[in-house]
Amino acid sequence: MLRQIEGSQAVAETVARCRPQVVCAYPISPQTHIVEGLSRLVKSGDLAGCEFINVESEFAAMSVAIGAVAAGARTYTATASQGLLFMAEALYNASGLGLPIVMTVANRAIGAPINIWNDHSDAMSQRDCGWVQLYAESNQDAVDLHVLAFRLAEELSVPVMVCMDGFVLTHAYERIDVPGQEQVDAYLPAFRPRQMLDPHEPLTIGAMVGPEAFTEVRYLAHQVQRRALDRIPELAGAFEAGFRRPAGGLVRPYRCADAETVVVALGSVLGTVKDTVDEMRDDGVRVGVLGLGTFRPFPAGALRQALGRVARVVVLERAFSVGTGGIVSADLDSALTGLPQRRYTVVAGLGGRPVTKASVRAVLDAATADDLEPLTFLDLDRSTVEAVR
Amino acid sequence: MSAVKFYQTGSLAVGNRLLPIEQRSVQATGDRTNAITCGHRACQGCGEALGARVVLDAAMRATGGKLIVVNATGCLEVFSTPYPESAWRVPWIHSLFGNAPAVASGVAAALRARGRTDIRVLGQGGDGGTVDIGFGALSGMFERDDDVLFVCYDNEAYMNTGVQRSGATPPAARTATTQAVGPEPGNVFGQGKSAPLIAMAHEIGYVATATVADVRDLERKVARAMELHGARYLHVLVPCPLGWGSATSETIRVARLAVQSGLFPLFEAERGEVVAVTPLRGAPVPVEEYLRIQKRYANLFSPAVRADVLARIQALAERNIARFGLCRAEES
Numbered sequence A: 001m002l003r004q005i006e007g008s009q010a011v012a013e014t015v016a017r018c019r020p021q022v023v024c025a026y027p028i029s030p031q032t033h034i035v036e037g038l039s040r041l042v043k044s045g046d047l048a049g050c051e052f053i054n055v056e057s058e059f060a061a062m063s064v065a066i067g068a069v070a071a072g073a074r075t076y077t078a079t080a081s082q083g084l085l086f087m088a089e090a091l092y093n094a095s096g097l098g099l100p101i102v103m104t105v106a107n108r109a110i111g112a113p114i115n116i117w118n119d120h121s122d123a124m125s126q127r128d129c130g131w132v133q134l135y136a137e138s139n140q141d142a143v144d145l146h147v148l149a150f151r152l153a154e155e156l157s158v159p160v161m162v163c164m165d166g167f168v169l170t171h172a173y174e175r176i177d178v179p180g181q182e183q184v185d186a187y188l189p190a191f192r193p194r195q196m197l198d199p200h201e202p203l204t205i206g207a208m209v210g211p212e213a214f215t216e217v218r219y220l221a222h223q224v225q226r227r228a229l230d231r232i233p234e235l236a237g238a239f240e241a242g243f244r245r246p247a248g249g250l251v252r253p254y255r256c257a258d259a260e261t262v263v264v265a266l267g268s269v270l271g272t273v274k275d276t277v278d279e280m281r282d283d284g285v286r287v288g289v290l291g292l293g294t295f296r297p298f299p300a301g302a303l304r305q306a307l308g309r310v311a312r313v314v315v316l317e318r319a320f321s322v323g324t325g326g327i328v329s330a331d332l333d334s335a336l337t338g339l340p341q342r343r344y345t346v347v348a349g350l351g352g353r354p355v356t357k358a359s360v361r362a363v364l365d366a367a368t369a370d371d372l373e374p375l376t377f378l379d380l381d382r383s384t385v386e387a388v389r
Numbered sequence B: 001m002s003a004v005k006f007y008q009t010g011s012l013a014v015g016n017r018l019l020p021i022e023q024r025s026v027q028a029t030g031d032r033t034n035a036i037t038c039g040h041r042a043c044q045g046c047g048e049a050l051g052a053r054v055v056l057d058a059a060m061r062a063t064g065g066k067l068i069v070v071n072a073t074g075c076l077e078v079f080s081t082p083y084p085e086s087a088w089r090v091p092w093i094h095s096l097f098g099n100a101p102a103v104a105s106g107v108a109a110a111l112r113a114r115g116r117t118d119i120r121v122l123g124q125g126g127d128g129g130t131v132d133i134g135f136g137a138l139s140g141m142f143e144r145d146d147d148v149l150f151v152c153y154d155n156e157a158y159m160n161t162g163v164q165r166s167g168a169t170p171p172a173a174r175t176a177t178t179q180a181v182g183p184e185p186g187n188v189f190g191q192g193k194s195a196p197l198i199a200m201a202h203e204i205g206y207v208a209t210a211t212v213a214d215v216r217d218l219e220r221k222v223a224r225a226m227e228l229h230g231a232r233y234l235h236v237l238v239p240c241p242l243g244w245g246s247a248t249s250e251t252i253r254v255a256r257l258a259v260q261s262g263l264f265p266l267f268e269a270e271r272g273e274v275v276a277v278t279p280l281r282g283a284p285v286p287v288e289e290y291l292r293i294q295k296r297y298a299n300l301f302s303p304a305v306r307a308d309v310l311a312r313i314q315a316l317a318e319r320n321i322a323r324f325g326l327c328r329a330e331e332s
Helices: A007-017 A032-044 A058-070 A081-086 A088-096 A121-125 A139-156 A181-187 A214-243 A269-282 A300-307 A327-335 A357-368 A382-388 B047-063 B075-080 B100-113 B127-132 B135-143 B195-201 B215-227 B248-260 B287-292 B295-300 B307-324
Strands: A002-006 A022-025 A051-054 A075-079 A102-107 A132-135 A160-165 A173-177 A251-254 A261-265 A287-292 A294-296 A312-317 A342-347 A375-377 B067-071 B092-094 B120-126 B149-154 B206-211 B232-237 B267-270 B273-277
Touching: A002 A007, A007 A032, A007 A102, A007 A139, A007 A173, A007 A181, A022 A032, A022 A058, A022 B100, A032 A051, A032 A075, A051 B100, A058 A075, A058 A081, A058 A088, A058 B100, A058 B135, A075 A081, A081 A088, A081 A121, A088 A214, A102 A121, A102 A139, A132 A139, A132 A214, A139 A160, A139 A173, A139 A181, A139 A214, A181 A214, A214 A294, A251 A269, A251 A300, A261 A269, A261 A300, A261 A357, A269 A287, A269 A357, A287 A300, A300 A327, A312 A327, A312 A357, A327 A342, A342 A357, B047 B067, B047 B075, B047 B120, B047 B149, B047 B215, B047 B232, B047 B248, B067 B075, B067 B100, B075 B120, B100 B120, B100 B135, B100 B149, B120 B127, B127 B135, B127 B149, B127 B195, B135 B195, B149 B215, B195 B206, B195 B232, B195 B267, B206 B215, B206 B248, B215 B232, B232 B248, B248 B287, B287 B295, B287 B307
Parallel strands: A022 A051, A022 A075, A075 A102, A102 A160, A132 A160, A261 A287, A261 A312, A312 A342, A342 A375, B067 B092, B067 B120, B120 B149, B149 B232, B206 B232
Antiparallel strands: A002 A173, A132 A294, A251 A287, B206 B267, B267 B273
């Protein structure tokens, strides 16, 4: 049933319907409304059988989650920005131990300068930590991805981040169909951990592994991520069959069939890009959009298939690797190695700067004329740059 | 505790064979768990390996074998679990250096959620993992009163990485980062912290100190801790022959001298109040007797005896004796 509801509240309600047994929380904007919502649901008794733990840091939040899931509880937490970085050591630990934690990342910039607004620097900075990263295009998508994330995580024993744009999605009120309890129960079976701490069957978890087996551990982790590349489309299909709407997936093409130029983007900016592309189509420009729903594992094969025949690719991304360039772009370059197309990177919307249709149109017009620098900063204010010099 | 009087002035562990079985220490009984079993790679004379064995076997006895153990990174973790081997006969998880108390909180939360509060949780780590890098997590676990017994095996420095100073390193002790050079060799005075006193300030249900020199006392404190629920803290002094420069055969004696000198007071506290103190056996031993047998304090005796520094350390011991009333019972 569609309801007018804030994105964060919808996520909180959806997570509750996934029946988590331990939720740990540390406040950081713009993630806070989600755990506030879960706190209310646990305290009121609406979410029964769940322990809600207020911890003293994000590092502790992830650590509590590690302990909880290792002891057999379905476990959830949420964070953003500096909080994700403060967790970094524990993120690697959770994935290294194969612990299926689900976490929302309400994407936000990383300081300095301190900035609470949206971009993808936080999650992108943890791209190598072994977690699956799913990106939500809308609040409906965000809600649905959480249900899918629990199933994916628990099937593969791998932790999953659901990335949703801070403020743009988390604080937006819109019509969302929050999945019903019966629907979720039908899709998401009870948690059966691959291994757990149990006095009846004592296990040692977290042994010290030296050169003789460390490569093999990493190789196996890579194989799990490759299995996720197969499993994500299957789970997306199962979701669509059960909930009668699409959710998740590796890549999502929009008006790509005959496109000469395709914009690759991820997150909520896809809405703006699609609107822009609609206008350009009206003007007869053969342009399309490819939404990236999964960033880790990186769907290189799906991207190569989707983009193999287009003349040019414009990657529009809300993150940036200082000293190198686009982060998604670098992965995409690797995926498209040997293809003759022209590729452009547009770094957009850093630190919450609005990405407008007019600005997107301007760079796409330049790109389609092949009159665009390989790396462009959307709406860069030259006067500020010059003033600092 | 046993009402039997022990006449031996040597190890308090001897004499078990004279007792009825139900009064023997856990270590003296054949059905102990051997929670950390033989074949691990601790150094000869390791106080931490001994402490962990005594603590966990006592905890296993107290919980009827329903125990989950969370271990911080450190010597104990490294020497017990070189893949593919494990010395642990209990369910055991090692996550990171600074998060063992939080992981233990998570285990306890999961057990509550799963309705398995019959299974108890014990977290453990060295002094680095407890008083330094894990201190935020420890304090968080304390203030939430999570149902965890956290045990610190304190060997007073970062031994696993090669004997560097921690917040538990005593003054004048040589470590790799407080070298025995210059006019004030070794660790400086006026630094460091007492984790047990800070634990008490959280007003948690139980805080106790113990050493590996008195197995019965250590076992009794573990058993007492396991009678209670909520956050509990046990701080166990465990000499490290490698880092302290003591003979591997002297671990028990060194620990006993730490107590008998007054430098390491034995006490128990509940909800922030000291409820019991273990008095010294006879007159206090001068700190010099404790310090002389450890090479980390060689700077106090060579090339010249540093009477000034010895006096400052003696003053620390006397402050403990006065503060905790360590002499009151035996001297009367």
